[in-house]
Amino acid sequence: MDWKPDRYGELSLQEQIVRYFKEGILRGEWTVGARLPSQRILARLWQVNRSTVAQAMAELAALGLVEGQTGGGTRVVNESWSLLAAPPTDWGQVAESGRHQPNLPVIQTINRMEADPGIIRLGTGELAPELLPGREMARLLQEGAKRPVALGYEEPKGNPALRRRIAERLQERGIHATADSVLVVSGALQGLHLIAAGLMRPGSTVLAESPSYLHSVQVFQSAGIRLEGVPMDEAGLRAGLLERYSKQYQAAMLYTNPTFHNPTGKVMSGSRRKELLQTCRELRLPIIEDDVYGDLWLDEPPPPSLKSLDNHGDVLYVGSLSKSVSPGLRIGWVVGPRTAIDRLADIKMQIDYGASSLSQWAALQWLEDGWHERHLEQLRGQLRKRRAAAAAALDREFGGLARWSIPGGGFYIWMEFNRSLPMKQLFDAALREGILLNPGMVYGSEEKPCLRLSYSYASLEELSRGIGILAGLVRRL
Known part of the structure; x- marks a missing residue:
């Protein structure tokens, strides 16, 4: 919330808060059924006494605009004209009918409170602001201002020069890739969304490590896809259990984050990677390899990626600049067989008509000019x-x-x-x-x-x- 009450304003803090919510309700910013932030959160954000917020809420309730609910916080229940006219749209009910599942309440709280500068x-x-290459990126943009910048739509798979550079960099890590097998996406998470929407049927099952980052987002679940966990040990996902889990859940794909796993930090051993590839090959179980942390080794380089060991096109490889350079740049990639990449590119064009041209241009300069290393x-x-x-x-x-x-x-x-x-x-x-x-x-x-x-x-x-x-x-x- 960008607004804050003015301690030195003509109105009291309580009166300012009442007017803020009153005007927001009348403008339709908060519609009937909308839940307002808790008094504790508002008091913290605005740095006022909680009693001040409570008194403001009591006044709004006396006006018939809000109502406190046990266990449900404070909700908007009325508008100035709603008693005389037809009831307004209940956007809360409309929102709940949407197909995409909401984040877990704890995740919603985390996402909201991360904006609090005092926490x-x-x-x-993600990287702290001081670890992001702000000055270097500014210099790159200044130097690049002399170069031509394309402002139109890019090709369905992304900027050709950027895709070639990504493919070259992957080849340096043992991954055989060409520009045609690379799809530029708006961050790795969009890559997972595209895979869920374009390569999997509703009702199918994805296997993943247990625990897994996938449980903290609703990317597969909102597409009607079940998520089942496979236990880990110190060497990573227990590949010996895959046959049983695959048959039990009739799995369609395996998602794995083998290098600096989120959330455990584990690294799948080289021998376990070979075992996993062979097992999935025998089970005809395609693999999604999430390698967004692969560049962030601190002691020694990790074992070769699954994709670098893949000789049959069984692995979809997902990478990104978000964890190492800039989460705001929104540049990631999916690498795989051309048939799958063509399908994902077609869906991406239906969603956003391609990742940002400016972001792709900046990423290309960053990778080409040696800034990244x-x-x-x-x-x-x-x-x-x-x-x-x-x-x-x-x-x-x-x-x-x-x-x-x-x-x-x-x-x-x-x-x-x-x-x-x-x-x-x-x-x-x-x-x-x-x-x-x-x-x-x-x-x-x-x-x-x-x-x-x-x-x-x-x-x-x-x-x-x-x-x-x-x-x-x-x-x-």
């Missing part, structure tokens, strides 16, 4: 420092409380608590202390209490302080 983000899966070298150094700070804080604060392993790259440390713990209560308690967590339950880890900790966003001081506060909350709970 310590201990679970965020120089940036990765500096980024790895910064991530090593943050990983060390997180590890030191965990050793200092969480001895006897939890188990964890320090990953060889990526963003995440997966914590498993030694005792049963009410994770929703921990999430809420941490939020009250100004700390935002990513509990394991959003990744499908329901059996035991876990947390995904990230060292990519919080500063060194925030990591130390935040982990200390978190340990105190765990002890109390």
Whole structure:
């Protein structure tokens, strides 16, 4: 919410809040049935006493505009003319009838609270602003201003020069690819959406590691596709279980994030990768390989990707610049057999008529002019420092409380608590202390209490302080 009450305004804070919501309701910004943010969140965002917000809500309720509901927060129930005219559209009911499933409530809270500049983000899966190459990108754009820039639509698969550069870079990593087998997408997540919409039937099943990032988004579920988890061990997804799980659920595809896995940080061993490929080949089970963290090794390069070992076209490979360069650039890619890529490109044209031409142009210059490798070298150094700070804080604060392993790259440390713990209560308690967590339950880890900790966003001081506060909350709970 961009608006804030003016402490030095002519009206009192309470009167300003009442007028803000009143005008929003009258303009239709909040329609009948819409749920307003909680009083606690509003008080935090606006830095006012909660009693001020409560009094404002009471006045709005007296006007007949809102109504408090037990367990449901405050909802809009009326408009100035709705008693005299036909009832207005209940957009809440309309929204609930949509096919795309909403995010989990915890994920909605995380997405909302990440905009709070005063919160310590201990679970965020993106680079901190100071780790993004802002100055380098500005310089690149300045230097590139002398070059011609295309502002029209790109080809269905994306800018040809960018696709060639991506293919060349992948070939350097052992992945045989040509420009025709590369589809530029608006981030890796769109690539998964396209695969769900274009290559899978509603009612089919995708297998994935358990836990998995896929549980925190509704990309497959909203397409009517079931998601089933396959257990992991220290070497990654247990390929020996695939035959049983594939037959039991009549699986159509396998999704895997073998390198610096989200959320556990694990790296699938080289031998396990070969076993998985062979097993999926025998089961005729296509593979989606999510390799968005592949560049972010901190100790040593990971084993060769599944796609580099694929001699039969069984793997769809998904990559991105979001985790290493800029989430706002929205540039990713899907690499696979031309038949599948042509199908996905056709669907992409129906959705957005191609990724941003300007973003593709910037990504091309970034990759061609050598910026990417120089940036990765500096980024790895910064991530090593943050990983060390997180590890030191965990050793200092969480001895006897939890188990964890320090990953060889990526963003995440997966914590498993030694005792049963009410994770929703921990999430809420941490939020009250100004700390935002990513509990394991959003990744499908329901059996035991876990947390995904990230060292990519919080500063060194925030990591130390935040982990200390978190340990105190765990002890109390």
